[in-house]
Amino acid sequence: MKTGTRQLRDLARHIGGELRGQADYLITGVAPLESARSGDITFYLSGTALSTLQSSQAGAVILSPQAADDFGGNCIVVNNPYAAFAKILQYLFPVPRHEPGLHHSVQLDRDVQVHPDARLDAFVRVESGAKIAAGVWLEAGVFIGANVEIGAGTHIYPGVKIYRDCRIGERCIIHAGAIIGADGFGFAEENQKYIKIPQVGGVLVGNDVEIGANACIDCGVMTDTVLGDGVKIDNLVQVGHNVHIGAHTVIAGQTGVAGSARIGRHCRIGGQVGIAGHIDIADGCVIAGQSAITHSLRIPGVYSGVVPAHEITRWRRIVARFDSLDTLFRRVKFLEKKSARPASSDGEPLHGE
Amino acid sequence: MKTGTRQLRDLARHIGGELRGQADYLITGVAPLESARSGDITFYLSGTALSTLQSSQAGAVILSPQAADDFGGNCIVVNNPYAAFAKILQYLFPVPRHEPGLHHSVQLDRDVQVHPDARLDAFVRVESGAKIAAGVWLEAGVFIGANVEIGAGTHIYPGVKIYRDCRIGERCIIHAGAIIGADGFGFAEENQKYIKIPQVGGVLVGNDVEIGANACIDCGVMTDTVLGDGVKIDNLVQVGHNVHIGAHTVIAGQTGVAGSARIGRHCRIGGQVGIAGHIDIADGCVIAGQSAITHSLRIPGVYSGVVPAHEITRWRRIVARFDSLDTLFRRVKFLEKKSARPASSDGEPLHGE
Amino acid sequence: MKTGTRQLRDLARHIGGELRGQADYLITGVAPLESARSGDITFYLSGTALSTLQSSQAGAVILSPQAADDFGGNCIVVNNPYAAFAKILQYLFPVPRHEPGLHHSVQLDRDVQVHPDARLDAFVRVESGAKIAAGVWLEAGVFIGANVEIGAGTHIYPGVKIYRDCRIGERCIIHAGAIIGADGFGFAEENQKYIKIPQVGGVLVGNDVEIGANACIDCGVMTDTVLGDGVKIDNLVQVGHNVHIGAHTVIAGQTGVAGSARIGRHCRIGGQVGIAGHIDIADGCVIAGQSAITHSLRIPGVYSGVVPAHEITRWRRIVARFDSLDTLFRRVKFLEKKSARPASSDGEPLHGE
16 A cells, blocks of 8 residues: 655654664555565564565565564564554654545534534434534434533444433544344233333443444443443444443444343454353453353453354264263263273163162 | 333333232342342342342342242342243333424335334435334344335344335334345256246234344245244344245244245244255244254254364264264174174175175 | 336246246245235245245245246246345346546545545545445445545445555445454553553455445554455454455354454354464364354365353353362262272272372
């Protein structure tokens, strides 16, 4: 990806790293290590094969002190190369400065408060009592319900819908198609029909939260659903009513969190995970993708329930064995009993329990 | 959550319950049992610890006759406290009365029929031949395709898109971002390419159906996909072409139902379940979250295939054992044979089958 | 489903099949084999019970030469009846011809290029530098970001959002609510917080691609996410940043593909599959629904990891056995050792390893 031209020394200074090599080397692009060419800056993470670094055609590499000792090219030495590269990308690809103002097609209710420094694009609709802070960018087709508050600097991509009474923090990013504050899934059964339980709580989203495309964060029943500061939610994630997600927890795509679950701070949760309702997950838990969390996790740790796929004939044999597993345990128990007895005392294996 | 002020006797009368305690007690809010305070009304379900009820600070509690005997505070006694509380919430938080009428930005084709009592908000688009009944509320940015019919009293949240020829019943609720009637996933292979099979059926949605945010209900190939009366579909659920879902069946978030599956009435299906195509599920089946339903379920019952997560090291040992399960069965069979023989006749265990 | 009236000979000619029976028979509708009636045309696939064919009330059937020998009614004989029927449906239900032109509510930036033969419906927004080719149809509420290119004949359903710099090929179909080019999920940890890694790549979509409703295709970090020609993606699928999907690969609903995975050509992937990041899947792989692909699949074949649901009491016994599986293996090993020794030398089973 091409960038404007910068001297390597500018970039080193920006991330506070030690420059080795040609300080006036001109950086004109960014690329992954494998495909980087002359003029490109890239990064190297420990754990990747050193040969990939040494054979790279990159113009300059951001790397750790240890890796730097094995590298002869232009580089910037830092303790956390991945974070440093993130900062370089932010520096080279700033979020485009948008002019504040309201597109002529925007539809605001009369008592809406929009900061003059906010930008509202075409076909945005904002309902009664909503407050839009400074630097907010609502892209085309965004819907903001009654009494919603959007904190300063928050960027909401096209087509996001935010139901009434939700509050979104500062510097959040909400991607296209995300739905914040739809009704939780709550019904009471009576006479074999379901009565809707009105969902009258809101959603409270902290600062620096990112929410992925087409993700859904339901409102609470009577109190709020809560996403702490710095929470990152990937695409197509479902967060049920009255869920609490602690600060700086990260949840990958298509994961579902059922109602009233409480997830701690600094957790990392993979994609397609299912988290049952009304359970607690301790701070710092790491959960592998596709796992089912059916009970509270009270101890920080790494958890998994993922069943890796096999060639299908082999897998079918395994699954067929699952069905006989109970019997197998009883057969082994019988053999154990028998082997503890004199060799002559035989019996019926399957009735041996 | 604050409400308008009501006397407890009004609420008891509304749900037809027996009031015990102070009839003129003023209710000013609703809250869960644990966090309810003076002035709040809440509910207690049998099965919850009785101490939670007895230590509650709630102003009044809706509960069953049995629980009422162990409670000294203000209460309303009913046989189904959860349903009664749902009705109290509906009473205290009525869906806001919206003024009928068309926002000036609405775009209707000429032959669209809109009942004068319907409300169409900003940026709504309705195509040729569609019929919008009395009391319908189409929120901002809703798209209604050609010849679609929306039944009386149905509420469609912002950004819902309904393709041509779909029919939605009365008093339905469709949440933001849901897509009704997109093409089913149908292709015929020819010369290593895929030919699209036109999906020309519609979607037929009964009365009192609720469909969650960003859920997708595909149209049928040649006939309709059908959702019976009272069906409740949660967020991000996928319903394939020509699926039939029986009345009063409930499906939780992120579940997927493949094409032509037939789900009975009064089923309860958890989140992230996968239901294979062309299978039948009997009335009254209950399916645990994350289960895979690969064959028809002909007998009503509770079904599960969920594999609960473990600490990862322990889980990896289990998964590694899956791979050797087939061998283990053979090893046990060999031991059984051997133990049935005189002790001297040994052999090679793994070739023993 | 009713159609215009056609003679059977016209349909046979259209698909190049051999007509048997009444050439001037009038076809007035299409239906599945089981429900087809007089006047309907349908198809029969080998593998379905022959009795279904022979008892069908259909006016005419498209079938293979083998099946035709067992059928006495009107029919069209072809080698690939399913593909032939797809062509019949395309013939009888052509995509409605839409008039080109821009709805008056469309909002275009000044330097957008829109071919005069394209059609842009109500509330469409197209940003700076975008190019819309001939025959493109952007339905209501579509958002096209800066510098996006949409190839000739592509049909984009209501509410689709395409971020900046994405390129969509010719004759593609993108269903309502799909989000193309949202940021991939990339963060670098520093001081227990997450720094956003700007996602500055695009999405490159080939020709004849179909993308389902509410699906999400993320943009790449520094280079493009790529969908090859003829790829078919179902509803609610998640495709992470820098994923490559080979030509003519088909992915069913709710599947997730994590970042930088490379999927080959002509793969068929079921619904709710999870594919880990940074792995390779060979050309021609078939993956059963709900499988977890945690490692590269280097050999073409059929793979599965699906665990079919059981009656819950039985399933709980099986799952409980998983937890003791490791112990069971050790118990069997002990029995084997013991049975290899003289019958008198007993020991402690669980310490036997």
